[in-house]
Amino acid sequence: MQPRPDASPVDHARHRVRIVQTGEVYQCSEVETLLQGMARIGRKGIPVGCLNGGCGVCKIGVAVGTVRCVGPMSRAHVSEDEEARGICLACRVAPVGSVEVDVVGKLKKALTFHWGAGAAAGGAGAPRVQQTKET
Amino acid sequence: MGVMRIGHVSLKVMDMAAAVSHYENVVGMTKTMEDKHGNVYLKCWDEWDKFSLQLKKADAAGMDHVAYKVEHDADLDELKKRIEAYGIKTKMLAEGTLPATGRMLQFKMPSGHDMRLYAMKECVGTAVGSVNPDPWPDGLKGAGAKWLDHVALVCELNPGTGVNTVADNCKFFKECLGFHLGEQGLVGPGGAIQAVAFMFRTTKPHDIAFLGGPTPGIHHASFFLDSWEEVLKAADVMAKKKVKIDLPPTRHGITRGQTVYFFDPSGNRNETFAGLGYLAQPDRPVSTWTEDSLWRGILFHSGEPYPAFTEVYT
Numbered sequence: 001m002q003p004r005p006d007a008s009p010v011d012h013a014r015h016r017v018r019i020v021q022t023g024e025v026y027q028c029s030e031v032e033t034l035l036q037g038m039a040r041i042g043r044k045g046i047p048v049g050c051l052n053g054g055c056g057v058c059k060i061g062v063a064v065g066t067v068r069c070v071g072p073m074s075r076a077h078v079s080e081d082e083e084a085r086g087i088c089l090a091c092r093v094a095p096v097g098s099v100e101v102d103v104v105g106k107l108k109k110a111l112t113f114h115w116g117a118g119a120a121a122g123g124a125g126a127p128r129v130q131q132t133k134e135t
Numbered sequence: 136m137g138v139m140r141i142g143h144v145s146l147k148v149m150d151m152a153a154a155v156s157h158y159e160n161v162v163g164m165t166k167t168m169e170d171k172h173g174n175v176y177l178k179c180w181d182e183w184d185k186f187s188l189q190l191k192k193a194d195a196a197g198m199d200h201v202a203y204k205v206e207h208d209a210d211l212d213e214l215k216k217r218i219e220a221y222g223i224k225t226k227m228l229a230e231g232t233l234p235a236t237g238r239m240l241q242f243k244m245p246s247g248h249d250m251r252l253y254a255m256k257e258c259v260g261t262a263v264g265s266v267n268p269d270p271w272p273d274g275l276k277g278a279g280a281k282w283l284d285h286v287a288l289v290c291e292l293n294p295g296t297g298v299n300t301v302a303d304n305c306k307f308f309k310e311c312l313g314f315h316l317g318e319q320g321l322v323g324p325g326g327a328i329q330a331v332a333f334m335f336r337t338t339k340p341h342d343i344a345f346l347g348g349p350t351p352g353i354h355h356a357s358f359f360l361d362s363w364e365e366v367l368k369a370a371d372v373m374a375k376k377k378v379k380i381d382l383p384p385t386r387h388g389i390t391r392g393q394t395v396y397f398f399d400p401s402g403n404r405n406e407t408f409a410g411l412g413y414l415a416q417p418d419r420p421v422s423t424w425t426e427d428s429l430w431r432g433i434l435f436h437s438g439e440p441y442p443a444f445t446e447v448y449t
Contacts, residue, residue: 050449054195072194
């Protein structure tokens, strides 16, 4: 994954990002998204999806601090009400200062039908299925 | 008679300017018109009808509808009867509902996806014309895709509740629309669950694919290239333009396609692929992928799960 062409992270202020669930901490430039900043240095914690605001897997809640929205987010995944409460997609927000985020997207789709991955990982048996609700 | 091929896909995009730039400069399509609502229409160089992609401004990503072209206008009346007898409601949309397009028979697939059939779309010719045509035109951009080849739709599949719209779609497409099953993935105890289905009306391995998932959506819209070399070049184009590549150039076991996957600026997945795989015919034995080899069918080289490929979609 590459930073956006107009973003040169090294020349800009960096802010501390903490992922509440995992305790993971990384530094993210104010000109890259929380997801780009995380993935660029090989960190994990927030699920990485389409990177463009459409699929919703990187949905987070900003628990502490402020972020800046840098592009459109799918309303199928973040409602206006949620957005007002600090829910957003990590691929579409850049940090304005230190932030703490809750992962709420959490690859819900990952927990559902695996197209055979269940068998590949654990031998024979029924496919792995879990009831989930689309957020 | 009946359905000929995929005609167009309508994709929802959240940033129109970025979307148009992507489909022109990365996929290599040409903008052919814009309607009064600001929707933009594009075609690939080797397509002869006016558009194969409608970009629709929306506040979410995903597919608005997919349309297939039938051979004769009267086919629409025949198919309307057949679809309604099957128990699915239809609506005939008047000519001009979409610009440069004749009347469209609209209905929902069993999976809930909006589908249209039409017989007429303005023919503007390919970029090389039809008289002593060159093999390819000058000035191609990006991947230089030849045509919109197929869409792969995520269809609700929940064995716990007995819901399997992959199988439902497969039955409907076979019995009502005259599609043939080319390949399938069977999972669960005794392989009783049809989790993926690849179907064709033309002579290539798929004109539409159905993939099981928790909620309906579009997995990808796919564009055809001539060769493995062009797939590599398409990936180079994406890297140069900082487009997020989902799956670097590789081969599918299913359909034998040589492929690269990426995301448009709204997160809709695109594929550019090469290789017509094999001659698809109604009497060709169906290829079946068993649960233990299904990932080999998807990623032939590694054969290992790559969950983001199946879990991320719009």
